[in-house]
Amino acid sequence: MYRNDYGLSDELKMFQDTIRKFVKNEILPVEHKLDPDAIEFPKEEIERLREKTRAMGMYQPAAPVEFGGAGLDFFANTLFMEEVSKHRQGLYNAGGGVFGYAVNPILYMGTEEQKEKYLKPCIRGEMRGCFAITEPSGGSDPARAIRTRARKTDRGWVLNGSKTWISFANQAKFVTVFVRTDDGPIGTRGEITCFIVESGTPGYTISSPIPVIRPEAPYELIFEDCLVPEAQMLGRQGGGFELLTSLLTQNRIPYAAQCVGIAQEALEMAIAYSKIRETFGKPLSDRQAIQWMLADSALEIHAARLVVYNAARCRAENKPFRIESSMAKLMASEVALNVVDRAIQIHGGMGLSKELPLERWYRELRTRRIGEGPSEVHRMVISRELLS
Ligand SMILES: Cc1cc2nc3c(=O)[nH]c(=O)nc-3n(C[C@H](O)[C@H](O)[C@H](O)COP(=O)(O)OP(=O)(O)OC[C@H]3O[C@@H](n4cnc5c(N)ncnc54)[C@H](O)[C@@H]3O)c2cc1C
Structure with missing residues (x-):
């Protein structure tokens, strides 16, 4: 095989090797026992292996240390993602979830309360979120395609509209959803704002899975007069795009x-x-x-x-x-x-x-x-x- 060290330090090469061995020795044996189209590892295996990733100091590699992560820098995390994906579920569910799931965007824009309520439990592995931009009107150009609206009232924001192709919606305890908060005409670039909506909020429903080419099916999300308190806005009004x-x-x-x-x-x-x-x-x-x-x-x-x-x-x-x-x-x-x-x-x-x-x-x-x-x-x- 050709050789190229890509300018990696000895430390990063050792790190790559550690993750490679973990995938080979711990992930593959679990996966070999599962259905080839399985989309998740059994809960008990996740818990068992999380003990090991925590002991290695590698649980939640990309999350900052103060939130319980390993605090890897962006480059090291890129190397991590390359190695940890080398298994059957790896593209969809890298590492089988035993290193935790991708860090939620609340990390970057959340208030202290939002971080306490959603981010920390996500990092601890107690809940997970999903991320909804795409609508039936399109995903490539969200600035124009987003039609779901949030209207401000005395009690909070009222959401109406729908999202489609949303991954993990069935497992998520909440969705970070991007909606329009202006009154501009459909198809124009609007003011986009992000809200955190909890599953079970009246007016928020999740469809049956939409079968697609890959084993894990995404979902449609429907918002019908769904009232969301002001405190659930993520970032500032108009900061969503x-x-x-x-x-x-x-x-x-x-x-x-x-x-x-x-x-x-x-x-x-x-x-x-x-x-x-x-x-x-x-x-x-x-x-x-x-x-x-x-x-x-x-x-x-x-x-x-x-x-x-x-x-x-x-x-x-x-x-x-x-x-x-x-x-x-x-x-x-x-x-x-x-x-x-x-x-x-x-x-x-x-x-x-x-x-x-x-x-x-x-x-x-x-x-x-x-x-x-x-x-x-x-x-x-x-x-x-x-x-x-
Ligand atoms: C399995 C799956 C999971 C997904 N999970 C999520 C999720 O979790 N959250 C979420 O928000 N979305 C999710 N999506 C949606 C995904 O991001 C969109 O499908 C994608 O952004 C494309 O949008 P669209 O399907 O509406 O295609 P359109 O925007 O309608 O585009 C259709 C096609 O037109 C072509 N095209 C578009 N623009 C141009 C251009 N400027 N020039 C030339 N050609 C162009 C491209 O070939 C494109 O594929 C998921 C989709 C799938 C299939």
Whole structure:
């Protein structure tokens, strides 16, 4: 295998190695016993393994220490996401949830009360939230597509409208929902504000799951005269668009790192299989057609990793990173799908079997060219910068 240390310190390499071993020794044995399309680890296994991640000082790696996390910097957390995703559920449920779930946006904008009520229990693993931007009218251009409105009354804000394709809504104790707080016409850029709405609030309902290509189905959320107290506003009135763009821009980097991790794993599976599988009297690895697939995959992964690490370093060093984040998300999601596709091809029928994780990664990766901004939107963001 080619060598490149990507400028990582010895400490970061040891850290990567620790996470790699944890996935191999602790995550994979649990996952092997589950249904191939399972979307969660059994609760008792999560609790058992959380004891270990806590003892390692690695529980909630991205959360600040004062909130009970490990306080990893952004770059180290990107490396973490790449390694911890290298298993069947890894794209959807990195590490099986045993390192905790992604840190809630309340961390960045929440009041002390909101942090106490929602953020800390999320970090402790006692509850989880979901994040709702997309509406039936569209997700690529939320500034214009958001039609759900919040109207101010003496008792608080009254929400009406709906959200769609919302992941984890069934498990979430609350949703951070982005709505319009102005009276402007539909289809125009409006004043967007974020609210925290608890499950069970009168007027807030969650639909049945919407079946999609990946095992975990998202949900529709409906708000009908749903009264939300002023104290549930996250950030300032009209600050929602800034909040959602800064969160999405930042979150695309670990999202891209997960794609790189899966692509690397798929390549290694393809290399190993090509050496043991024989056709026409020779191992597949002796065929140039196969060698070229492996070479293209290695090349693309290497390039994607450099782009992702560059974006993560820019973010960690407080440099501008919007274009870098779009490049990382765009490239890593497309490369990973290509690499997994080639790995399936090299495995033949086995590649499509549920005995291996490849077919599941393929389906999950297909959603990644649309989720967190479709590829076309990222190309638009990059080209706007080039042409400006
Ligand atoms: C499984 C799944 C889980 C999801 N989870 C969540 C969630 O938790 N929370 C949430 O808020 N949303 C979630 N989403 C929604 C997701 O973010 C949106 O699907 C995505 O932003 C695209 O929006 P859209 O589907 O409305 O497509 P549209 O905005 O209607 O776009 C359709 C297509 O048009 C093309 N396109 C759009 N704009 C341009 C352009 N400027 N130039 C060229 N082509 C363009 C792209 O190919 C795009 O795929 C999820 C979606 C899925 C499928």
